[in-house]
Amino acid sequence: MSKETQKKLINLAHKIVNEINHGVDPYLEIPIRSLTNVKWNEKDGLLRLGEKKSKRYFFNVAYARKFMQTLLIADFCKDLIEENIHTSIRDMYYNLKRTLPDTKENTFETQDESNPIIVDLETNLDTLRENLHLLADRKGIVAGNVKIKDRGDLIDWSKLGSGGWSIPSVVEDIKFVKVNAKFVLVIEKNAGFERLHEDKFWQKYNCILIGTGGQPARGTRRLIRRLNQEFKLPVYVLTDNDAYGVYIYSVIKSGSMALAHASEQLGTPSAKFIGLTPSDVKKYGLEKFTIKATDRDIKRAKELLNYPWFQNKEWQREIKLMIKTKRKAEIEALSARGLKFITETYLPEKLKKKEFLP
Amino acid sequence: MSKETQKKLINLAHKIVNEINHGVDPYLEIPIRSLTNVKWNEKDGLLRLGEKKSKRYFFNVAYARKFMQTLLIADFCKDLIEENIHTSIRDMYYNLKRTLPDTKENTFETQDESNPIIVDLETNLDTLRENLHLLADRKGIVAGNVKIKDRGDLIDWSKLGSGGWSIPSVVEDIKFVKVNAKFVLVIEKNAGFERLHEDKFWQKYNCILIGTGGQPARGTRRLIRRLNQEFKLPVYVLTDNDAYGVYIYSVIKSGSMALAHASEQLGTPSAKFIGLTPSDVKKYGLEKFTIKATDRDIKRAKELLNYPWFQNKEWQREIKLMIKTKRKAEIEALSARGLKFITETYLPEKLKKKEFLP
Numbered sequence: 001m002s003k004e005t006q007k008k009l010i011n012l013a014h015k016i017v018n019e020i021n022h023g024v025d026p027y028l029e030i031p032i033r034s035l036t037n038v039k040w041n042e043k044d045g046l047l048r049l050g051e052k053k054s055k056r057y058f059f060n061v062a063y064a065r066k067f068m069q070t071l072l073i074a075d076f077c078k079d080l081i082e083e084n085i086h087t088s089i090r091d092m093y094y095n096l097k098r099t100l101p102d103t104k105e106n107t108f109e110t111q112d113e114s115n116p117i118i119v120d121l122e123t124n125l126d127t128l129r130e131n132l133h134l135l136a137d138r139k140g141i142v143a144g145n146v147k148i149k150d151r152g153d154l155i156d157w158s159k160l161g162s163g164g165w166s167i168p169s170v171v172e173d174i175k176f177v178k179v180n181a182k183f184v185l186v187i188e189k190n191a192g193f194e195r196l197h198e199d200k201f202w203q204k205y206n207c208i209l210i211g212t213g214g215q216p217a218r219g220t221r222r223l224i225r226r227l228n229q230e231f232k233l234p235v236y237v238l239t240d241n242d243a244y245g246v247y248i249y250s251v252i253k254s255g256s257m258a259l260a261h262a263s264e265q266l267g268t269p270s271a272k273f274i275g276l277t278p279s280d281v282k283k284y285g286l287e288k289f290t291i292k293a294t295d296r297d298i299k300r301a302k303e304l305l306n307y308p309w310f311q312n313k314e315w316q317r318e319i320k321l322m323i324k325t326k327r328k329a330e331i332e333a334l335s336a337r338g339l340k341f342i343t344e345t346y347l348p349e350k351l352k353k354k355e356f357l358p
Numbered sequence: 359m360s361k362e363t364q365k366k367l368i369n370l371a372h373k374i375v376n377e378i379n380h381g382v383d384p385y386l387e388i389p390i391r392s393l394t395n396v397k398w399n400e401k402d403g404l405l406r407l408g409e410k411k412s413k414r415y416f417f418n419v420a421y422a423r424k425f426m427q428t429l430l431i432a433d434f435c436k437d438l439i440e441e442n443i444h445t446s447i448r449d450m451y452y453n454l455k456r457t458l459p460d461t462k463e464n465t466f467e468t469q470d471e472s473n474p475i476i477v478d479l480e481t482n483l484d485t486l487r488e489n490l491h492l493l494a495d496r497k498g499i500v501a502g503n504v505k506i507k508d509r510g511d512l513i514d515w516s517k518l519g520s521g522g523w524s525i526p527s528v529v530e531d532i533k534f535v536k537v538n539a540k541f542v543l544v545i546e547k548n549a550g551f552e553r554l555h556e557d558k559f560w561q562k563y564n565c566i567l568i569g570t571g572g573q574p575a576r577g578t579r580r581l582i583r584r585l586n587q588e589f590k591l592p593v594y595v596l597t598d599n600d601a602y603g604v605y606i607y608s609v610i611k612s613g614s615m616a617l618a619h620a621s622e623q624l625g626t627p628s629a630k631f632i633g634l635t636p637s638d639v640k641k642y643g644l645e646k647f648t649i650k651a652t653d654r655d656i657k658r659a660k661e662l663l664n665y666p667w668f669q670n671k672e673w674q675r676e677i678k679l680m681i682k683t684k685r686k687a688e689i690e691a692l693s694a695r696g697l698k699f700i701t702e703t704y705l706p707e708k709l710k711k712k713e714f715l716p
Contacts, residue, residue, distance in 0.1 A: 080697075086556055088549035091693035094647055138548050139497070139571070141524045150519025161508025161532070166499045166524035169552065174519070190496050191446035194527065198444055213497070289452055335449035339438075 001172050005131040006081045009074050012125065016071070026058045028070055031123045031261065038260045040308045045269030047255040049123065069117050070124075072096055072107060077121070080133035086170060088135045089118060123261045130170045130222070140167035140220035141190065143197050144208030145180040157208070164197065164211070169219040171226065179231045184208045185274070185347075186216070186224060188239040188248055192331050192342070199343040205351065208233070215248055218259075221266040224252060228268045235268050236356065238347075241276035242293065242328035243300035246319070249273050254309050272356035274347070278321035281329050284346070289336045290327035298323055314357050359530050363489040364439045367432050370483065374429070384416045386428055389481045389619065396618045398666045403627030405613040407481065427475045428482075430454050430465060435479070438491035444528060446493045447476060481619040488528045488580070498525035498578035499548065501555055502566030503538040515566070522555065522569070527577040529584065537589045539566045543632070543705075544582060546570055546597040546606055550689050550700075557701040563709065566591070573606050576617075579624040582610060586626045593626050594714065596705075599634035600651065600686035601658035604677070607631050612667050630714035632705070636679035639687050642704070647694045648685035656681055672715050 012028075019026040030053060031037070037050040056063040056070075076096055080087060087095075093111045100107065108114045122129055129136065141164040146157040150168075154177065157165050185207050187193050193211025196202070202209040208227060212220055227233050237252055239245030253271040255263030281290055293301075301322050304310055310319065322328070334342045350356070370386075377384040388411060389395070395408040414421040414428075434454055438445060445453075451469045458465065466472045480487055487494065499522040504515040508526075512535065515523055543565050545551050551569025554560070560567040566585060570578055585591050595610055597603030611629040613621030639648055651659075659680045662668055668677065680686070692700045707713070 085697060087553060087693070087697050088690065090549065090688070090690045091553070091697060094688075094690050094693040095697060097647065097694065099646075135549055135552055138552065148519070150521065153517040153519040155517065155519050155521070159511040159513065160523065161506070161511040161513050162526040162528070163508065163513070164524045164526075165518065166522045168520040168522075169549075170520070191448065191493055191527075194493055194496065195445060195449070288457075289455065330448070330452075332446065332448045332452050335445070335452040336455065339443060339445050339449060339453060 001127075001131045002081050002133065005125060005127045006078060008125040008127060009078045009081075012074060013071075025060075026067075028056045028067060028120075028124060029053050030056060030120045033119065033123070033261070035257065038257050040254065042308070044264075045254060045309060046263040046267045047257060047260045048263055049261045066117065066120075069108065069113065070120055073114065073117050073121055077132040077134065081131075084133075086133045086135050089115060089129070092118075092134060119261070128172075128262055128265050130172050130218070133170075135169040136218040138167065138169040138219055139213045139217050140223075141165065141193055141211045141213075142167055142208065142223070144202045145178075145206065146176065146208060147178040149175040149177055158203075162194070162197065164193070167210075167217070167220050167223055169217065171219050171223045174223075174226075176226075176230065179208075179227070179233075180206070181208045181231075181233060182206045183234040183236060184210060184224060184227050186210045186212060186235060186237045186252065186271075187331070188212055188214065188237075188245060189331055192238070195339070196343055199340060201343050201347070205348070212248070216252060218262075218266060221252060221268075224271075225266060225268045228270060235271040236274040236351075237271055238274050238331065239276070240328065240330045241278055241281065241322070242330075243297050243304060243322070245276070246273075246304055247300065250304070250307060250309070254307075272358065274350050274356055276329055276331060276333070277318050277357060278325065278327075279318060280346075281325075281327065281333075284334070284337060286329055286333050286336060287327075289333040290325075290329045293322070293326045293328045297328060298326065312358055318357065359485075359489045360439050360491065363483060363485045364436060366483040366485060367436045367439075370432060371429075371436075383418075384425070386414045386425060386478075386482060387411050388414060388478045391477065391481070391619070393615065396615050398612065400666070402622075403612060403667065404621040404625045405615060405618045406621055407619045424475065424478075427466065427471065428478055431472065431475050431479055435490040435492065439489075442491075444491045444493050447473060447487070450476075450492060477619070486530075486620055486623050488530050488576070491528075493527040494576040496525065496527040496577055497571045497575050498581075499523065499551055499569045499571075500525055500566065500581070502560045503536075503564065504534065504566060505536040507533040507535055516561075520552070520555065522551070525568075525575070525578050525581055527575065529577050529581045532581075532584075534584075534588065537566075537585070537591075538564070539589075539591060540564045541592040541594060542566045542568060542582060542585050544568045544570060544574070544593060544595045544610065544629075545689070546572065546595075546603060547689055550596070553697070554701055557698060559701050559705070563706070570606070574610060576620075576624060579610060579626075582629075583624060583626045586628065593629040594632040594709075595629055596632050596689065597634070598686065598688045599636055599639065599680070600688075601655050601662060601680070603634070604631075604662055605658065608662070608665060608667070612665075630716065632708050632714055634687055634689060634691070635676050635715060636683065636685075637676060639683075639685065639691075642692070642695060644687055644691050644694060645685075647691040648683075648687045651680070651684045651686045655686060656684065670716055676715065
């Protein structure tokens with residue numbers, strides 16, 4: 001993937017040199033990322049960028065600076081790929097920040113200037129920052145009956161004790177050597193991961209267990225998608241019963257507005273929601289263990305109600321219940337029924353009855 | 359360690375039953391944790407709880423509720439140890455929350471009530487919550503020439519590809535099978551961990567690399583201490599050049615006020631600070647890559663100035679420089695000198711010249 005991106009970077013440079021040689025004003029074509037150009041594609045179930053594009057001409061005072069910055073970053077990323085090293089977007093900013101010779105002009109004033117240019121480049125080249133060798137934040141842990149090859153090491157996700165494998169920010173180069181699992185269970189909370197891991201849930205139910213530690217990092221979302229796409233593994237997501245939990249699920253499933261250009265690499269449209277649902281609260285008698293929803297929770301829940309991919313009776317009913325009761329519940333509330341209730345009753349029942357939200 | 363704690367829990371129960379049988383008002387003796395009872399012990403270099411204790415009598419309306427709560431949690435933890443399962447303090451709260459029969463009284467109203475009782479129990483029994491089988495938050499990654507045994511798995515920290523081993527919240531039961539390293543390098547940022555990991559820094563310099571992702575979790579601090587104590591490995595800490603970074607170092611080294619009762623298990627008094635220092639900014643010409651310190655940064659720096667373990671000329675000079683220049687710098691600022699500057703120049707020079715702050 002990086003090699004392909006490298007070629008695209010070189011082609012971009014050739015295009016510009018060519019324009020200069022022919023006395024044409026060089027320009028870059030960048031898809032517009034404002035909300036008006038983000039649409040949910042019903043066919044593939046992903047948030048996508050539309051067709052609208054803007055042209056940035058070099059000989060236009062409004063664009064010249066961004067033009068210069070884009071080429072600087074393109075050049076930087078080409079070097080990263082050639083030298084086969086990765087770096088964070090913050091390191092990149094520091095590395096590229098300088099004063100242009102004989103001027104008082106800095107290449108970048110703050111990182112707020114360099115970050116969006118990376119996305120410009122991603123969309124212009126139709127690639128991911130991972131292929132530009134730029135690191136996103138990392139968090140997320142995985143365990144399961146899987147063997148992978150990564151940087152020459154053979155890693156067995158079933159033999160990592162209580163720890164688990166720390167998911168890196170770039171998972172493009174991982175080779176799956178053996179994948180013995182029936183599904184992927186994604187859990188929002190790392191403490192929940194530890195509980196399920198200790199009970200060897202992934203062993204008993206032959207699944208891959210992924211802890212995201214809140215909203216999953218790009219590397220984790222990419223890993224979920226790869227397991228889903230390459231091995232046809234169903235993905236079930238377990239979050240708190242609150243608007244934030246549902247949003248986490250939504251991002252895993254359909255992608256996010258901000259990263260709509262990358263949905264195809266990061267989203268898993270076939271993912272299903274295994275819980276906690278507002279209905280679970282009643283079903284499992286957890287009313288006493290709920291928490292009052294804040295105004296912000298309710299506001300977010302009302303937004304979720306309008307998401308195109310939640311326009312089905314199951315989600316409408318659950319989200320409306322959330323708004324009506326004004327209560328939320330954490331995954332840990334299940335512990336009120338016993339510490340092993342989640343691993344021995346709740347999840348097995350849901351899996352057996354295929355009790356998922358779409 | 360858990361077995362020992364189990365015995366202590368049983369002894370506590372025996373003590374109380376005995377008091378009841380003898381018609382004595384049962385009581386619990388809890389060390390006082392207010393700041394007046396926290397002192398830095400110059401001899402061992404750790405923040406410690408003093409001798410002051412309070413007695414909580416059962417037949418005292420002011421204490422009866424806490425007394426009941428303490429015994430509930432003690433009983434819960436004894437079961438956890440017996441069944442050999444671990445759980446988070448939040449799961450525990452949900453599991454123990456109930457309405458007492460024939461009353462309107464709940465065992466706990468919120469988690470704010472159960473959390474401090476855990477610390478009461480830790481101090482009363484002179485143990486760690488890890489030995490009570492209660493999980494703290496987990497984060498932190500490790501790589502290096504080390505083999506460990508954990509839950510029956512043999513794990514090689516040098517063969518985990520780009521990921522690394524995710525450090526669990528309880529590291530008490532880890533057995534070190536092979537430790538081939540000269541020192542431990544702790545880095546505050548996970549992106550920095552990835553950079554150093556990709557450059558195989560731990561291989562070239564024969565060290566153990568630990569990424570903490572901000573203020574290290576208890577499991578990570580415990581792991582650092584175990585490596586230091588059991589294998590006499592020097593520990594070097596790399597953080598941002600700002601008051602928060604220095605505070606992270608301070609907590610790794612001397613422990614924290616809030617967990618003063620656990621310093622002996624969590625602190626590593628011989629740890630040294632490898633950077634970034636305010637002096638580094640000048641030395642490596644990073645002035646242009648610094649950030650303006652906020653009022654809060656300056657306030658915190660002034661507090662650091664008074665810490666007993668920073669009463670040496672090196673730290674006084676550096677912290678005063680931080681306050682005087684009103685500038686801070688991130689680890690990533692080193693990338694202004696080249697992406698590999700940190701691994702090929704900065705760290706090797708510091709290690710060679712033993713340029714550490716105490």
